[in-house]
Amino acid sequence: MKNFKLYILSGLLFIAACKPEIHTPTLSKGTANFSRFIAVGNSLTAGYSNGGLYLDGQLNSYPSIMAKQMAQVGGGAFNQPLFTTAQANGSGYLTLTGFDKSGNPITAPVTTDLAVRGEYNAPGFGTVVLYTKYTGDIENYGVPGIKLYNITTPQYGNYNGYFERLLPGDGSTTVLNTDYLDFVTAKPFTFFTDWLGNNDALSYATTGGAGDVLTDKTTFAQLYELSLQQLTASGAKGVVATIPDVTSIPYFNTVTVAAINAEVASTGLKLYVNALVSGTTYAPRLATNNDLIVLTFPTSMIGTMVTTPYGPLPYGLTPVTPVDNQYVLDANEVALTRDYVQSYNATITTQAAAKGLAVFDAYTYLNNVKLHGLEIDGISLSSAYITGGLFSLDGVHLTPRGYAIIANEFIKAINTTYNANVPLANVASYQGLKFP
Structure with missing residues (x-):
């Protein structure tokens, strides 16, 4: 029994000796100076x-x-x-x-x-x-x-x-x-x-x-x-x-073209934007998923009737009434x-x-x-x-x-x-x- 106790004790000492040491790196400013x-x-x-x-x-x-x-x-x-x-x-x-x-x-x-x-x-x-x-x-x-x-x-x-x-x-x-x-x-x-x-x-x-x-x-x-x-x-x-x-950033990825098109799908219409062609030239076209609508765009405007030379037309849903430049990148x-x-x-x-x-x-x-x-x-x-x-x-x-x-x-x-x-x-x- 005595030898058995010594065996256990020596085993515990061996385990303790093999226990890895955990070194916490010393906090340091390195070569920097943060005084101001x-x-x-x-x-x-x-x-x-x-x-x-x-x-x-x-x-x-x-x-x-x-x-x-x-x-x-x-x-x-x-x-x-x-x-x-x-x-x-x-x-x-x-x-x-x-x-x-x-x-x-x-x-x-x-x-x-x-x-x-x-x-x-x-x-x-x-x-x-x-x-x-x-x-x-x-x-x-x-x-x-x-x-x-x-x-x-x-x-x-x-x-x-x-x-x-x-x-x-x-x-x-x-x-x-x-x-x-x-x-x-x-x-x-x-x-x-x-x-x-x-x-x-x-x-x-x-x-x-x-x-x-x-x-x-x-x-x-x-x-x-x-x-x-x-x-x-x-x-x-x-x-x-x-x-x-x-x-x-979320500012450009929260209100999406796909979501707006899904909302108006029952009308058979789709979203139009006034898009950059080149230089400072813009022209209306169908919106794509590569067009980014800004977060602050008042989506309630979509479909509201706008007076045009062709009569009242729904805002954002025709090439005559595209979403204004400031609302889309x-x-x-x-x-x-x-x-x-x-x-x-x-x-x-x-x-x-x-x-x-x-x-x-x-x-x-x-x-x-x-x-x-x-x-x-x-x-x-x-x-x-x-x-x-x-x-x-x-x-x-x-x-x-x-x-x-x-x-x-x-x-x-x-x-x-x-x-x-x-x-x-x-x-x-x-x-x-x-x-x-």
Whole structure:
């Protein structure tokens, strides 16, 4: 019996000796320095969500999430131009209030506790909404609406209320001569994220190719090179992101030609769109599944009678009454947009490589999500509108959970390039879309 006990004891000791050791990598900043991290970009950087910029969205911006993780490896304070609690609803935004009998979402705008201080008519531009001024320190320089094309425009603050909010002076009465690139680089910083360039394609696409233009490819390359030169001039390191395939977002994939044709099938009619032929020439034709209808298209217009020289005809269902340009990014416009985005991304990756910067390939990542979905922290996610969990009610910008995922992708790129071990955020702790 004694020998049997010794046998068991020796066996247990052997098992214990063979137990693999688990080594948790030490958190590290690697060769990066996060003591003053700044974020450069547009609405995605600012935390825009559900069609507006408001306090909860700002607090869950991807740079803010990144900064919390960087703080564990020596990152410093990260200040954002937050709206106050009393004006927490900022510019206003959309909320989901329910669903109709067909299962379509019903949304309503939030119109109370806003930070709107007025508006004015900018000559040659139009109405500019002004917001309550912010005068504190800033590390998140995300400005909704800004294009790369705008970063050296001296009076841009007179045309963008979000940027005007950050500058001294009243844009409605004063010429503001501070350009964006000089503004973000005015104070020393050690690390940056740069996600400029989205709006250079997105603004064209979301207006159906009718309300804006794509930024010239050569101009984009010149301005991107200039921006990286200025951002790295004092030795700061950083991470940049490519431009997503804007045609892959829910804004263009929720209201579909196939669904509309199915709705009107009993009439024997089909959808017509006014489509790009070449240059600036448009002509009506039957819609195809390669034509992308925008999320904001009022589908109730389909079939309503329109006065024409040929008598009343149903809107959208004849070549005389095609869907208006602003409601559809037709197949040729889709191809044009993708061509420009791919050119922009070639510029971004080439110039980032020349500077030794990290790159988050948002184009590839978000296209893969659209094709295959993803599962993170036990949560299944996709690019589907409402149900996917990634995109907010505007079909363009992200939910807090979506921003947490993007923050982690930026961090992964940083860790790879700078031999760092910045911990990833817990995606499950961030909320998806709020349901009533």
